Amino acid sequence: MIGRRGLLRGASVLAAGLVVPAAITGCSGGAAATVRLAAGEQGGFYHAFAQLLSHTAAGSGLRIETVTTGGSADNLALLARGAADVALVLADSVADSPDPPPAIGRVYENYLQLAVAANGPIRTVPDLRGARINLGAAGSGATHTGQMLLSAAGFTTDALTRTHLPLREAVTALLDGQLDALLWAGGVPTAALVIPQLRLLDLGALTEPMRERFGYLYDPVLIPADTYPGAPAIHTIGVANLLVAAPTLPEATADALTELLLTHADSLVPAEAAGTQFLDARSLIGTGTVPLHPGATTAYRRHHG
Known part of the structure; x- marks a missing residue:
């Protein structure tokens, strides 16, 4: 001591x-x-x-x-x-x-936040197959965690197209239809994601697979309703910062x-x-x-x- x-x-x-x-x-x-x-x-x-x-x-x-x-x-x-x-x-x-x-x-606590177009066809994680997804900026922790999240979800390397744009650029690309989804690890709400055209996917079902495959660091957490204006409560995965x-x-x-x-x-x-x-x-x-x-x-x- x-x-x-x-x-x-x-x-x-x-x-x-x-x-x-x-x-x-x-x-x-x-x-x-x-x-x-x-x-x-x-x-x-x-x-x-x-x-x-x-x-x-x-x-x-x-x-x-x-x-x-x-x-x-x-x-x-x-x-x-x-x-x-x-x-x-x-x-x-x-x-x-x-x-x-x-x-x-x-x-x-960092919250994993997987955002998609609010009115788009992606409603659940399995719908991401074949999607264009941004896994955080090069050099970000989201890139590392995102790779494990997709692996826990059963996606192989070639099942999605992965990019590494900074957050604000990724939001713009998603809104312009150049991306289908973006992953962000941060506090809630993240100001750049407070946009009515975006919606977060529920990741709660992936908490246990993440813990089983990669260890105890991944916590089940809740993003309360209206954390993002008008959004329902969703479960996701927390990682200590x-x-x-x-x-x-x-x-x-x-x-x-x-x-x-x-x-x-x-x-x-x-x-x-x-x-x-x-x-x-x-x-x-x-x-x-x-x-x-x-x-x-x-x-x-x-x-x-």
Whole structure:
């Protein structure tokens, strides 16, 4: 077990009520520590969460720079080559890694959302056979998860035409008839999908096949009625989203970042997702097989012993 670090003895309490280890505030100039956060596409929950985190960190002794990316795979690559300090990733994107990056916390649940034309012929997953489907942008976690979802549904590689456009381009292509479906992994509602011409397919029947074939990371979740205006409730598959860090991230910085999550949880959920996403200590610490960063462990122990 990892004990409290000596750096905590120098913690200072800021006016905003955030406890931040004094060691992160820089040298004599008192400059804020800069953390490069690999987020996701604009219009997605990753990006919205990252922007909120950056705004909340202002004045806390942390300066968070949001890096727009294609998603989980891009983020892990940026982290590995030192181009990012922390990153948002789908849990199944790191679960099979022999040496996963340490986690700051589990920040929210991603919902798999398979959108089709509201008035089109595709009503159920089996109707997708022969369809043109977008499995997320190249570099996104949706690409990885989507391949497994289609495999669990019984589709062979040649049963569908698969593309990898960014979300907004995929929505436009679907509306223009150039695509038949798109898969997105993110919070609900996702602003880019709040369009009456789109409808989500129910994926509930695929939860158990996904769990049986690929492991416990896939949760049965409900998208409540009217989450998207006028839409009925549907069942789908949830995948935890983790905030992970480079192993070289200083413990004081990881501690302060975790403290930010613990003390400002309510302000870190985009308003449109209130009621479907929650941040609290119980969910934050649940990173599964991905170990916590020592600095994050210090913060959780300070709060919960």
